[in-house]
Amino acid sequence: MTRKQIINKFKKAIRNEQLKVTPQRVAVLDDLMDHPGHRECDEIFDDLRANDMKVSRATIYRTLDLLVKYGFAKKLNTGEGRSRFENRIDTHHHDHIICNKCGTITEFCNDEIEKIQIDICNDMDAQIVGHEHQLFVICADCRNN
Amino acid sequence: MTRKQIINKFKKAIRNEQLKVTPQRVAVLDDLMDHPGHRECDEIFDDLRANDMKVSRATIYRTLDLLVKYGFAKKLNTGEGRSRFENRIDTHHHDHIICNKCGTITEFCNDEIEKIQIDICNDMDAQIVGHEHQLFVICADCRNN
DNA sequence: ACTTTATTGAGAATGATTCTCAAGTAACTT
DNA sequence: AAGTTACTTGAGAATCATTCTCAATAAAGT
Ligand SMILES: [Mn+2]
Ligand SMILES: [Mn+2]
Ligand SMILES: [Zn+2]
Ligand SMILES: [Zn+2]
Numbered sequence: 001m002t003r004k005q006i007i008n009k010f011k012k013a014i015r016n017e018q019l020k021v022t023p024q025r026v027a028v029l030d031d032l033m034d035h036p037g038h039r040e041c042d043e044i045f046d047d048l049r050a051n052d053m054k055v056s057r058a059t060i061y062r063t064l065d066l067l068v069k070y071g072f073a074k075k076l077n078t079g080e081g082r083s084r085f086e087n088r089i090d091t092h093h094h095d096h097i098i099c100n101k102c103g104t105i106t107e108f109c110n111d112e113i114e115k116i117q118i119d120i121c122n123d124m125d126a127q128i129v130g131h132e133h134q135l136f137v138i139c140a141d142c143r144n145n
Numbered sequence: 146m147t148r149k150q151i152i153n154k155f156k157k158a159i160r161n162e163q164l165k166v167t168p169q170r171v172a173v174l175d176d177l178m179d180h181p182g183h184r185e186c187d188e189i190f191d192d193l194r195a196n197d198m199k200v201s202r203a204t205i206y207r208t209l210d211l212l213v214k215y216g217f218a219k220k221l222n223t224g225e226g227r228s229r230f231e232n233r234i235d236t237h238h239h240d241h242i243i244c245n246k247c248g249t250i251t252e253f254c255n256d257e258i259e260k261i262q263i264d265i266c267n268d269m270d271a272q273i274v275g276h277e278h279q280l281f282v283i284c285a286d287c288r289n290n
Numbered sequence: 291a292c293t294t295t296a297t298t299g300a301g302a303a304t305g306a307t308t309c310t311c312a313a314g315t316a317a318c319t320t
Numbered sequence: 321a322a323g324t325t326a327c328t329t330g331a332g333a334a335t336c337a338t339t340c341t342c343a344a345t346a347a348a349g350t
Contacts, residue, residue, distance in 0.1 A: 061307065116255055120255065128281070132277070136274050143271070
């Protein structure tokens with residue numbers, strides 16, 4: 001999907017709920033797509049401000065909530081005491097490996113683990129609605145320096 | 146290990162670092178052992194106060210940090226925006242299943258998953274120092290009510 | 291008991307996130 | 321294009337968990 005198509009999909013989702021398309025809302029999604037990493041509110045805030053957009057943290061949080069709700073973004077908890085968000089369009093499910101020293105985040109996905117998780121929930125007759133799986137490490141770089 | 150032995154081990158660990166054994170510190174550990182669940186600061190706080198102990202939240206947090214550091218407790222993040230702590234003595238490693246509706250926390254441990262996690266880190270030459278794995282569900286009870 | 295040093299509680303501070311509300315803007319209607 | 325309505329926005333206050341500050345207190349050693 002092209003950038004433009006994604007933005008249009010977001011606009012459609014917004015209008016579909018009687019909400020309004022605003023430059024701030026579009027800018028947040030744009031920013032998430034410009035930066036493939038795992039971003040926190042203030043990174044987005046600084047970025048948009050640097051681009052001369054008038055925006056507040058409150059609006060960024062509000063928009064991120066919408067993006068998560070509509071499936072355009074995923075919220076993650078890296079144990080730093082604040083949330084990070086990542087683009088979720090044209091992306092496959094994955095979990096995260098976090099270096100406790102330098103903070104670098106890498107990704108992993110293991111089909112076997114994914115399957116076992118579902119089995120565990122089925123066995124207890126629970127409906128799985130999500131999961132969070134983080135490995136905390138000292139990464140190769142940090143070990144050698 | 147008996148309760149008394151565990152308390153003594155904690156006292157030893159404290160003195161070993163030139164710190165002092167205080168009634169508050171012992172009371173927090175005692176409370177964790179009285180309650181097998183996953184407790185947050187205020188539950189412990191209310192409990193100790195109900196038992197006529199003079200204690201502050203600050204001291205509870207400070208003590209929980211010590212208990213985690215010495216391996217007597219584990220801190221966990223249930224996604225509610227505050228930390229919970231559980232007794233870690235005479236207990237096997239496990240991860241958690243959290244009902245998004247009623248908040249009930251159950252536990253699971255799967256050897257295969259544990260093994261794969263280690264393999265993943267080994268493959269990237271990272272040293273694993275911990276992991277956090279939560280399954281979010283609607284539990285059987287909540288589904289039927 | 292005396293001395294030293296760590297600990298404590300109260301309340302202030304912090305920091306991320308959410309809330310409030312008056313002013314602004316999108317979108318629809320003439 | 322102007323008017324109407326309803327949603328959105330930014331600023332700053334509020335919230336909430338957690339941490340910090342510091343003077344008073346208590347543990348441990350002598
Ligand atoms: Mn990711
Ligand atoms: Mn547990
Ligand atoms: Zn690293
Ligand atoms: Zn439930």
